Amino acid sequence: MTELSIVQALNRGLRCAMESDPKVLLMGEDIGKLGGVFRVTEGLQKDFGEDRVIDAPLAESGIVGTAIGLALYGYRPVIEIQFDGFVYPAFDQIIVQLARMRYRSAGVLQLPITIRMPFGGGIGSVEHHGESPEAYFASTPGLRVVTCANPVDAYWMIQQAIASDDPVIFLEPKRRYWQKGEVDLSETLTSVPSMYQAKVLVEGSDCTIICYGPTVATSLHAAALAAQDGVSLEVIDLRTLSPLDLVTMEKSVKKTGRAVVVHEASSSGGIGGEVGQCLTESCFYYLQAPVLRVTGYDTPYPPSRIEDVYLPDVDRILDAVEKSMSY
Amino acid sequence: MTELSIVQALNRGLRCAMESDPKVLLMGEDIGKLGGVFRVTEGLQKDFGEDRVIDAPLAESGIVGTAIGLALYGYRPVIEIQFDGFVYPAFDQIIVQLARMRYRSAGVLQLPITIRMPFGGGIGSVEHHGESPEAYFASTPGLRVVTCANPVDAYWMIQQAIASDDPVIFLEPKRRYWQKGEVDLSETLTSVPSMYQAKVLVEGSDCTIICYGPTVATSLHAAALAAQDGVSLEVIDLRTLSPLDLVTMEKSVKKTGRAVVVHEASSSGGIGGEVGQCLTESCFYYLQAPVLRVTGYDTPYPPSRIEDVYLPDVDRILDAVEKSMSY
Amino acid sequence: MESLEATVQLLSSMGELVDDPQFHSTLDGAALLALYRDMVLVRQLDQQATALQRQGELGLWAPLLGQEAAQIGSARAMQAQDYVFSTYREHGVAWCRGVDPVDMLRFWRGTAHQAWDANLHRFYGYQVIIGAHVLHATGYAMGMSKDGRTGTGDLEKDQAVVAYFGDGAMSEGDVNEAFVFATSFQSPVVFFCQNNQWAISEPTRRQSVVPLAQRAQGFGMPGIRVDGNDVIACHAVTMAALDRARAGKGPTLIEAFTYRMGAHTTSDDPTKYRDSADDELWRSRDPIDRLRIYLRAQEILNEKVESELASEAAYLAERMRVSCRELADPNPLTMFDHVYSGPDARLERQRLEVEAILADQETKVN
Amino acid sequence: MESLEATVQLLSSMGELVDDPQFHSTLDGAALLALYRDMVLVRQLDQQATALQRQGELGLWAPLLGQEAAQIGSARAMQAQDYVFSTYREHGVAWCRGVDPVDMLRFWRGTAHQAWDANLHRFYGYQVIIGAHVLHATGYAMGMSKDGRTGTGDLEKDQAVVAYFGDGAMSEGDVNEAFVFATSFQSPVVFFCQNNQWAISEPTRRQSVVPLAQRAQGFGMPGIRVDGNDVIACHAVTMAALDRARAGKGPTLIEAFTYRMGAHTTSDDPTKYRDSADDELWRSRDPIDRLRIYLRAQEILNEKVESELASEAAYLAERMRVSCRELADPNPLTMFDHVYSGPDARLERQRLEVEAILADQETKVN
């Protein structure tokens, strides 16, 4: 067991991927000497050279677009988008080109590209540094979208994402970057669970909390508090937003009869609505209450001094549980 | 009453808006002499001049970005995006700049910009000409998203969109462009219903069909067939996707106890999921069955020779109604 | 338009050879005849496809009429190891890369998005999104450099990429970003811009107030303006740019100045926005005519060869006509293939749903 | 880097006036002293904000250290009727547009996204998304032309726009598209690129292999490279470009070659990626020092004026310190304001929810 922060785990995971496959290369802004603004790529350019850790021109569409070319040539590019808020200039290349290349070529061409992106709020920074764009990607056929919530998943999932032959949007919960945990580096990529499986982190019987990324820690905290009050919450870390692991969620909801989805992104059009609708379709007779949502509000991300009110917290989760239980 | 196609109604509506407000100007690719690839702007450059009907360079981000500047200067730009599939290069300008300018400036700046876009499939064309990108926009705070399904709405809603001080994404159902209808041109912009209201097109008691844009005609057809079989469907044309007119939908669902949402866009992350989840939250005890979805499948848009299988049709709607009724 | 640099021309519109201080052709009579053959067949291909669209067999077609020299000249300058990224109009380039014209039709008929193996032909396929593929081309070229597949000094083996796009595309952010990446990484890519003077209904001056080749200087690469209706010049400048790329000296932008003699696509009506006088002027500059005049004068081409070529063209047209009508619609269930590399539960459910629907329809029909 | 055109300089780094064949300064002693004052105060503003960030009062700050001449020189060339679009680093420009430094702090403290009336100051505000605002600037300038507010011949009234951005931004599609639109419509916009040689950790050569000013030629507009640490030259070239724009002759690109003497932002650590030797070299080219040397030599500046200025600066710093700490957090309910022009049912529900939560917290606290 090795204690690592999420940043360190990602760094190690990237290193492993680069060591085991010479076709893996990293591209992004400031990922070379600087090691990225969050230091996720620290030291990698020094060890793997400028040819494999590429400081790209300041052009996100250009980064994704040239990575597509590199992937067509046989490389396995791992892109860093510096912040969630800066991914949108690359949207066309991601949505129209990256997501569809396999489909449009009837399987002849594939683009094993991973796009890493810090996401979510809560770091007290300025505009565009606290976004949650996951739904745009998760609703796009052809993309895979996953997110890690702890160092263990960070370490393994980044390697799984890179090994995947599908394009993967890999979301890193930026305000949890420095959260530490014990990682068993002796396991192997194939022995750990697939990144397309959700994980039941806490078993419970009264209500299911469904969360991912930065809200996992909040949800675990809520579950601990609820337990003190005799309410038994089951906490599921989704991990994968596309595909959704409905099997794991359904099993839980059929048991508890209630669910609350927690995410930082706005409610409208968010993952919560899709999860809620899917669970309602498949567990209609089991649900004692509608699936409820605890999310960021339907506004742009607010100035950081009031972001704590915007972000789901323990109280709002517990309120939602209470509301669910009162149906 | 004047008989107009949707194309003609839009053209007339644009003309009215330009006549009544000299600040209204049109920008887009090929909208001048050509009158747009669907001829929606036919004749307008001739009558209003090149200064108000602007053939822009071939750069969608540039079109939206400069329109933002023009709006800041006091203009009211109406943009034509040639096809749904070509809007993505402008995504950053739409999502990050257009949608948020009012918010970030605390109301000092406003961007009364309308982005017109043909959307949906079914015209037998090549790749990227049959997309339904509405959920990306509808889930973005700060944007309004509306769609017309007939000449009357085309004529009035385009004028309402232009008159709105919010940025509006205006979706035009391309395969219905040539559908005709009688328009009463003597009404006034304020006497017709707000574009933010859904319309109950057919009243019914057994199940509510919620649709918009190109699927409205299909749903009306389904309702007519169902009626022959003694099944009474209520058909709601959403018209507005942001905001969703939940009041109208709830009223209907509380009456029928069942709902089927129909759209061409993929199911995952689509409007249907959001509508379903919202209705389940607010009408939990009224619903006899889960809200069901009849949508495009979760694939990229397929080659046109099989698009008819991809697109929701009458049979699929009636199957869903049957399924709903069997709960 | 102020002309920064002269337009390279090696064969005048009168069919006479002309000298250029910098570029020279290495093509012998047989090679020129081969180019002529390509141009004639590709024009036939184009006309046949246009006809098939008129007959309702294709959903759409984007004619290359008038751009044969630009496409054939540049494409025949490539070698097998090169790789090509193109738009929806490069049927002539596709032809040179060995793509079966019938496979080209599949896209326009709507039976497939991409109907050939891009890696086999080293031809990526039709890209509809203006400019997007120019970045792919640049990335692909970056890969060649990384793998040491270029710049070794062996021009027979060294690889390069050619990216085709139009005058309209010059305005897209993606194309300009491609220029940034290609120059920053000195990638072996030739940017081949066919300035056919129109982006649908918009004249080139809407996109640029100076010749497009001049854009190159702003990014620090050579820009060459070539007579796009002169197949010999197009061949020569592309050879030079490819050699430069292969030698590891980085990208070049070529502007082939030509004219879209037909409509933008079969859905377009150019009489709405342009002068028929222009059409006439450019008919007198027809890229095929001028080579024919030269070849006839040189007696490389004669009646006999022309009539053999005419039958070959007729045969091609016939084959396209017949095969196009035979192109079957895909099985709708293939809609669910290749969205992902592996199975997907939701897609599996949807596939079953469609299977049931189709079976049901089958039953109803019978 | 091959230098296409000479760098315009009017005041050497030794503080001596130099001649330029094309550009001349019209500034008298008083005007120069005013520029000096601006630069000194803006540097103070910058240092104070950096200190406040260190003390935890701001979430972030992007220092302008070293770029005072580029910002003050260009901004003082503008007139009241002009309009400015800027990035997150143009505190000096904001200062010249009359923005209260305390309002600047609100953004970095996280109490507001945009804390001043853009139309009042004719200064649009901080834009974080690299390059996005350059299109807005171009559109705004298009509006000026449309309304006949430019090109009338009255240079006192004719309007123009200045768009600020960095060397890194030159790679973004949006900036290049802005060049396309501005030249296509001959809009009255001056593109002012501060090439501070770094985009965070990336040197300018990653973005371009030729001087950035050269990009202009590719789009058909003049490009001027100016010594960005020479406030007199920055003023002169911006004046010339603005006059040109006002006269209806279209856009100009100015590359002000300068150096980011500090960190990218307070979160950045430049020792990770750049040589301290460079820092020293550029300290010797400090934009304030060189003007001071000149003004002292001309006896426009003396001890007395310097010390008055020092107290003014100290007062500014003190005011920022005090006022920053007093900047209250916004009422969380304002989060729901101005998403749309009118009420929205869903937001109203959410606002009520937050109201209840806040009331509840209030109760718990009491």
Ligand SMILES: Cc1ncc(C[n+]2csc(CCOP(=O)(O)OP(=O)(O)O)c2C)c(N)n1
């Ligand atoms: C991103 C994008 N925007 C708009 C279109 C619609 N469109 C198709 S072709 C075309 C004109 C392209 O002109 P040009 O680049 O000169 O190429 P040409 O068609 O003349 O060969 C346009 C606007 C598109 N396909 N993609």
Ligand SMILES: Cc1ncc(C[n+]2csc(CCOP(=O)(O)OP(=O)(O)O)c2C)c(N)n1
């Ligand atoms: C679209 C976008 N991509 C990335 C970033 C992250 N970022 C912030 S500043 C910066 C460097 C900008 O460099 P330059 O344009 O030279 O301006 P400077 O900071 O040097 O003033 C980067 C990459 C961003 N803000 N926006």
Ligand SMILES: [Mg+2]
């Ligand atoms: Mg063209």
Ligand SMILES: [Mg+2]
């Ligand atoms: Mg910089």
